[in-house]
Amino acid sequence: MTSVANLLLEGSLPRLEVRLLLQAVLQCSLTTLISAPERRLDDTEIARFQALRARRQRGEPMAYLLGEREFYGLSFLTTPAVLIPRPETEGLVDWGLESSAPPESLHCLDLGTGSGALALSLQYHRPHWQVSATDHSAAALDLAKKNAARLLPPAGPVLRWYQGDWFEALPEGETFDLIVSNPPYIAAADPHLDRGDLRFEPRQALTAGPNGTEDLARIIVQAPLWLKPGGRLRVEHGYDQGEFCRSCFLRAGFTQISTRTDLAGLERLTGGQWP
Template identity: 50%
Template sequence: MQLITIRDALQQWCRDIDDIDARILLQHVLNVSHAHLIAHAEQALDSKQAQSFRLLAERRTRGEPVAYLIGKREFYSLGFTVTPAVLIPRPETELLVDLALARIPLDLPWKILDLGTGSGAIALAIAKHRPLANIVAVDFSADALAVAKINACQLDVNNARFIEADWFGDFNGERFNLIVSNPPYIADGDPHLTRGDLRFEPHLALAAENEGLDCIRSIIAAAPAHLVVGGALLLEHGYDQAEACRRLLSEAGFERIFSRPDLAGIPRVSGGALEIA
């Protein structure tokens, strides 16, 4: 049986997928770095490695996200396990973490609530950078919470707890200094849901009724009852939803309302705080 090299594998089996995707898949199969692929282009793959890579390349050709194929994605310089039960963490969501960390003191045991935690990316990134904070991460999906708990263990996070609930659930009067959320905000029926990686991600974690604002509206309306005086709410939203979010925040009694753009210049996060007595 003729052996196939790294160079041959990338050239022969990856004509229909992005070169970067192909290299990530091969790195995963061989458990090597990008530099290794370049430096050892003539290295031969054994039959098991060759078959594994070919099958992954074929699945990527059919559109399956790379993150699901290799079971991981980096977010906020941390490695997260991901499965089709959770959204794939995206770079633009790092803005939400940045804004949260800017509010959370390093030396105080602030209470943080993450609604719709999915893989736990937001909650665990905050927990790693604010070890004195107490994080509560909520999701209605037991499968998603199972992934989040795996990530908490892998990242050695001990200051986060996970609750299966529909948004605020029943916290028995518990209040938080900060609430963060990356809720479903794509309008149900939006054609983007039938393209690219979104085809494979959990629909209920992506789409919402009424132009994508149903979940955002519910969270904003209920948040004041779960915040301490002076507490704040931060929400990720769609490219065209900043104005609507600011209006809803104002109607709910929030002040110091703002929107911030992501690195692409797209308004991505809006928030506000309750009045300080």
């Protein structure tokens, strides 16, 4: 039988990735794994490890292989039905949390929630808020609900989930103090779609028309119908779409329009306030 030490030294994948795959196969912590390098895998465990290793060698994202990804300090179940939560989107949570300080209550909406990363991160840190979330995909909403059951206390806040296309999913008459969204913003012909993790992620959650701006424009134009006076809209966008988004916010009648950059200094988040 093959030992943990042998697999860590084989070199077919980076050692960190091998460790993570072994932890998934053996259902153990990193401390347990490295403290018992002589641990031998049985035939079933070897077969499972080899299957995961082969998938990783073909480029499949680690988040899908492991079934989870950390986002804003929380561990989210992640499947090919949803985008993989990414660090740059954490800035949207930071900005959203700045909208009020406890104990002020807000009605918040996450448009296109996917795994629920934005909605649940906001709800986790602001349990007194009323948070709603939408997604066009039933599979995505099912996963988001599972994440809610894992991450929120049983007697805690209850999110409202709506299936449908952006604002069309919402009941008539709903209004919000804060709307956040990380919509598709990659151009349909962008060559990056055929590289790296993007090859395996749901295409409909990545692309939005020839320029990647169709959903951003739609959300910004329609948001005033769903915002309370003084309500705020925050969106994530591509590094080269800041000027486009600011123009959309201005034409839609927003005030206090601003853009935030990521750690690399690239424009990634734009928001405004409804008068």
